[in-house]
Amino acid sequence: MPEAKPEFLKGAVDLLILKVVSLGPIHGYAISQRIQQISKDYFQVQQGTLYPALHRLENRGWLGAEWKDTDTGREAKFYSLTKKGRKQLEAEMASWEGMSNAVALILRTAE
């Protein structure tokens, strides 16, 4: 994060990961790169954040994992969305929408 309050990231990590994984099977390291790239360097998900989060999401049945080879001929754990994960993603997107609108309501309040 450039100088942003990292606290805003709380809870949103799951949403971001679920979304990126929904674009197609992808391994952990690439997930963090992709998030950073798409967000134009705004989000930089640290490894100490990323891997525990992935295990969390896997344990909750939202992600499935499989070891495969990368393009460069190395082993990596590729994650994909489960059916439950897809539902969770939609729920979290709606939740984010609601939250975002509610914050906007307050920030726009004048007087």
Added chain:
Amino acid sequence: MPEAKPEFLKGAVDLLILKVVSLGPIHGYAISQRIQQISKDYFQVQQGTLYPALHRLENRGWLGAEWKDTDTGREAKFYSLTKKGRKQLEAEMASWEGMSNAVALILRTAE
């Protein structure tokens, strides 16, 4: 929170409080009511969240406090924004904006 992921609230509490206080001197209990009211019941800041947050913001020099009487003739601690608090509010609003846009970028990504 109706059924939203409460984690999204992380860090945003400070922003919401600073914004509401910026509307004019107000005491703690009223702050939580105001936030709930403006957000159409989306946010319900619990007391165990509210008061520690107020002390936090006061300790950081963003809020000033003063005991005064309410309309109903009771004593209450009225908070107001300090100069530092006003700068902090603007910083957090910008930060929220950035965060919000970054999330939108990711959520809007197709393929």
Added chain:
DNA sequence: GGCGTATATGTCGGATCGCTAGGCATTGAG
């Protein structure tokens, strides 16, 4: 062959923060 960097996964401890659950005191309505 040796070295450094990028890739790739993981753990651990500290710190922060929101929530539940409790406590305490006053005011006003029934």
Added chain:
DNA sequence: CTCAATGCCTAGCGATCCGACATATACGCC
């Protein structure tokens, strides 16, 4: 008098993000 609402507070718990560390492989370069 009793109860709900107002108004303030703290303690402990659980969740989670981060920095630091550990490990291993692939690749380019000298």
